[in-house]
Amino acid sequence: MKTTFGLSLDGCRPSKPVFDHLFCGPLGLVDVLELRLGLPKTAVGVVTRIAQFLKVLEHASSEEDRFFTESLRVDRWGTASRLLQMRDHLRMAGWNGGEMDSAPARLKDFCEVERLAEGRLTTGIADRIERIRGALSRKPQGLPTIECIEAAEHLPLLLRLLLDDLGARFGCDPTYEDAPVGSNLRLVQDCLTGHDVSGQTWNPADDSIIFASAFSEVTLAQANAHLVKSDSPSSVLLSSAPGIILTDALNVLATPAPAMGSPSCLRPTMQVLGLALEMRWDPPDPSVLLQFLTHPVCPIGSSLRHALAKAVSSHPGIGSHVWNDAIEMQREKLRSDEDLTQADLTTRLDRIDSDLAQWIMIDRSPRQTGASGAALAETAKQVGDWAGRRTATSSDPATARHYATLSSIAVELAEILEKIPNVSPEELSIIREQVMGGGTVAGDRESELGSPESPANPGAIIESADSVIWWGFEAHAIQLPMDWTLTERNYMEGIGVHHQTPEVLLALAQAAARRPFLAASRSIVLLWPRQRGLEQVEPHPILTILRASFPSIPIKDLDRDELAAVTSQVKIQRQVKPLPAKKRWVRISPTAHLGSRPEESYSSTTKFIHRPFEWVFYYKANLRKGAFMEINLAAQRGNLLHRVIERLLEDSCPIQWLTVGKPEFDSWLNNLWYTLLEIEGANFLLPGSLTEGRRLLEDARRSIWELLGQMRKAGVVSAEADVHEDPLQMEDTTIRGNIDLLATNGSGRLAVVDLKFGQAAAKRSELAKNTALQLATYSHLIRSKHGGDWPATAYFILRNSTLLAQDASFFPDARVVPCKSLEPGPEATWHTFLDVWRWRRGQLDAGWIEIPDKGIEPTDGEGDSPSSTPPHEEWQTDVKAPRYDDYQFLTGWEVNP
Structure with missing residues (x-):
């Protein structure tokens, strides 16, 4: 042979x-x-x-x-x-x-x-x-x-x-067909093979060899695709740079494309192994758990993992009441499915238990001490087994290959880990990256019938071709032998150990770079981008060698259409259409789309009154930010302190809030805090967030003790947290609310207290203008249920331990905010709100949607548009208040002067 x-x-x-x-x-x-x-x-x-x-x-x-x-x-x-x-x-x-x-x-x-x-x-x-x-x-x-x-x-x-x-013959250069005599390509071939080319000049009219560059790889890929489409079947496409962009450009031109996908360990299937292993650390990282549950490739059943992801997004951790409710809801959903046989029901319920036990409720090891290799190997084996099963059941061959690759990687990683006594998180990351290597190419990147040959290394071109296109004609780093000192190298040379010198490695690279030029019998095109990412890209060093003999070699700029036959730019004259400008009112028809909803809450009524376009987008058009986008840290701080108050007011609490002393309260809070963070605030247990978690603990210690003091001085004898009231009829809809704190004093008077982590300035303004709708709504719900007078109302700001109220009739130590209204209190707030609600409802019934925003003047109702002024001016929307707007690009654009 x-x-x-x-x-x-x-x-x-x-x-x-x-x-x-x-x-x-x-x-x-x-x-x-x-x-x-x-x-x-x-x-x-x-x-x-x-x-x-x-x-x-x-x-x-x-x-x-x-x-x-x-x-x-x-x-x-x-x-x-x-x-x-x-x-x-x-x-x-x-x-x-x-x-x-x-x-x-x-x-x-x-x-x-x-x-x-x-x-x-x-x-x-x-x-x-x-x-x-x-x-x-x-x-x-x-x-x-x-x-x-x-x-x-x-x-x-x-x-x-x-x-x-073996008796090999060395230096057996491949036999190539020479380019036509007199062409620029033949000049280059003669130069590279050692012939004397002195006195010969470059022909600017000859296009047998073209050096071309562009700023963008997309422009370059489009030009390359045109070249491939118009070239002969015997052409060679040398791809020594990432080729996904080029493959996409070929597909756009309906031209057969070779397999040029770049390998990556970040393919979705490959990421499962890393996420599963990251969940072996204690405390668990909620962001990793959220990524695992929302990942497009996940071993947990889709219905269960989406429900758990929603729970983690609102309560970062494992084991919160929201988490447990989500699991139980999935079980109830299966039990209520009448189409399931008893055997199927048992199988699916068992699947929920096995998914939780295998992937979530697992033994974890402290990050500081590391984990046993055997424990981590167990997870890697589980991933390997799961990927193996998916390989056998996947109908798509490309997907099956990805699962097969993951299974192989996971099994090898498990074999390595189980022999290591202890592995730190850093070491695990290093080992996993080394095992995964370059990962795998996209599974759907296969050579199509009729595509050109596409080697990745210039040294692999050992046959003649009509034309060669070199995609990625750029400088690549050569790893030079720098491991040994001169003394060590001299000693090794003396005993017959000969390392390759930098000169030899450079000569080897140059010899390989010659082959594409020698293989082209008709033409060669060499393409490289001027920039990739934010880094400048230099052309291949062989261009410098050629320019030493032919200084006038031109480099065509594809951004300027200097390669007209394969230009990547198609200039089409289009009329410029400006973006729609912002305007105060939008009218739609039919108005049935803006009808009343069966139920409203404080948050929805606030949108309805002050930002009706948000109410329409959110509730009617159902345009909402993804539920799993991120963990809301601002809301989480308040939620954690709320949860402490709930635990404190529970009948099962080991301390009695009415009589507990400060040392006993501090001890109870310290014992509760870590457990609470594990199930609802695990992100505060991670390195880098520990200080913030301790600061939040001190906020809880100070603010909740102050709240207890306020209630004791007010003579409160009973208190309930997180009170859920049934919906109550309001005009043509119903309204509901969840009350943070309901307190009763010795004389039987009730007070509703809304807990806010911050927003002190905004809440003072509401009390001063008598527009505290949230407090009025809760007071109305309680009065409707219990009868009698309207309950007293107050805000408690957790961050600065301040209780805000319009008077001190219930809480004698409250910070009183004088009200500018002639009739302060929740009753007046509620009745003025109803007037404003009817006013806004009438506008929507007529199809008018207001967009109150900065830079848009309000209307007075004199023209075609309704008036922007509500029946009670204190309810006017403050457009200058800082506020994040999810819909800012759906409501128009500011017009530049």
Whole structure:
């Protein structure tokens, strides 16, 4: 069998299959020889070898200090990875692992490590080559005839010796068809093959070779797609840069596209493993839990995980009353499904329990101390098993490949982790990233019938082609050997260990870069962007070499349409249409879409009165921000303090709020706080948020003790928190409310208190203008239920421990906010609100929607539009108050003067 060998030919195949002719690189050659010689294949993943080598290094360091001992303490996996790479390079450079007498200290340490590694480190490619060379010494028959397209001096020493043993011929350059004499391409080919080109000039009218650039990769991809579409079937598309943009451009032109997807470990399927492992840490990170539950690929049933995600979004943690209610609601939904048989019902209920036990309610380990590798391996195995099942059941081949890749990665990671006693979060992240490597390409990126050949390395172009298009003609970093000092290198040279020098590596890269130019028989186009991201992109260094001989080589700018035949810009004259300007009123028809709703709340009535466009968008058009977008920290602080008050006022509370002393209260709060954070505020237990969590605890300690003092001085004898009242008829709808605190004093008088974490200035303004609608609504609901006088009202601001009221008749120590109204109190507030409600209802019934916003003048009702002034002027919307508007781009744009 004839074999063509090249350093870039692993995975390469000729355009036309040739019988009994193999094209391969180092890995392919080693695999073939092991098969021919009957040697067992012992190749394993790189990370498995790193894990093995790490144990060897730790053993070596335990005996005495080594040059890597301190690095090993700081970064075990990073150090092991780097040292294994150095060790493998040493072996490839000719070191046989034996002792090096009088060697420098670092090399002596490597000798000791190699002695300890015997039998404990799986063979790498250098070790496999050594084993093959040993088998070749027995002079076996039937070995392949090898032609090496590389120069012998460009190869690593051990690989060169192997090829010598096989009788290979070196420097067997591929046979290419020359470009036409007199063309610019022929000039370049002559230059690169060492011919004398002095005195010959560049022909500006010849387009056999084109260097082109653009600022945007999108522009470049569109030009490239036009070139591919118009080119001959025997063209080659060399893609040495990410090619997803180019593939999309080809698809737009309905042109067959090669598989050019960039590998990534951030594909949705790949992310499941990382999220599942992150949930093994204590305290659990609510943001990670939310990502896991809302991820498009998740092992938990969709109905359950969406319900749990909503609970986590409002109450960050595991085990809150909202969390438990969500689980029970899912069970009740299944029990009420009459279409389910008893067997199906049992299966689905068991699925809920198993999902929770397997993925959520799991044993967790403290981040500070790390977790046992066996525990983390258990999660990795679970992910692997789940992905394996999905591989077998996925009908889409691309999706099945992603699951198969994830299963393989998870199983390998589990095998590595279960052998490690303890793993820190940082180490887990490093190990997982190393196992995942580049990840996988998008599953739907496959070569389409009729697409051009698309190698990724210029050194792999070993056949002639009519034309070559080089996508990504840009400079790439060459990793130069900088591991060893000059003294160490001189010593190794003296004992026959020869590393590749920077000069050799540069010559090797230059030789590979020549091949696309030599392979093109008609034309070659070389494309690169001027910028990628925020970084400048330099063209390939071979352009500098060519310009030394041909200074006038032009570089076409595709942004200026300098490549007219394949221009990426289509200039279409379109009339400029301005964005709609903001206006105060919008009228729609039919008005039935703006009718009353069956039920309203304080928050919805506030939108209805002050920002009716929000009420229409939110409740009628159902345009709402996603429920799982983020954790609302501002609302969470208030919710946590609310929950403390609820626990304090419960009958089962171990302390009696009416009589408890400060030390006993502080002790109770300290015991409650951590448990409360675990189920509703786990984000405050994470590194970086601990200080904020402690600050919130002090806010709770100070403000709630002040609230107790206010209630005691007011003679409160009973108090209820989070009181839910039934809806009450209001005009053509009903209104409901949940009251934060309902207090009763010794004389039987009631008071409703609304708890706010902040907003002190806004609430003072409401009390002063007698527009505190929330308090009036709650007072009206309680009065309608219990009869008698309207309950007293107050706001309690938790952040600054202040109780605000219009008078001190109920709370004698309240901070009184004088009311400007002639009739202060919730009764007057409620009746004026009803007038404003009818006014706004009449506008909506007529189809008018007001958009009160800054920069839009209110109307007086004289023209076609209604008046912006409500029946009671104190209810006028304050458009200057700072407020985030979810719908700001749906209500028009400010007109620039």
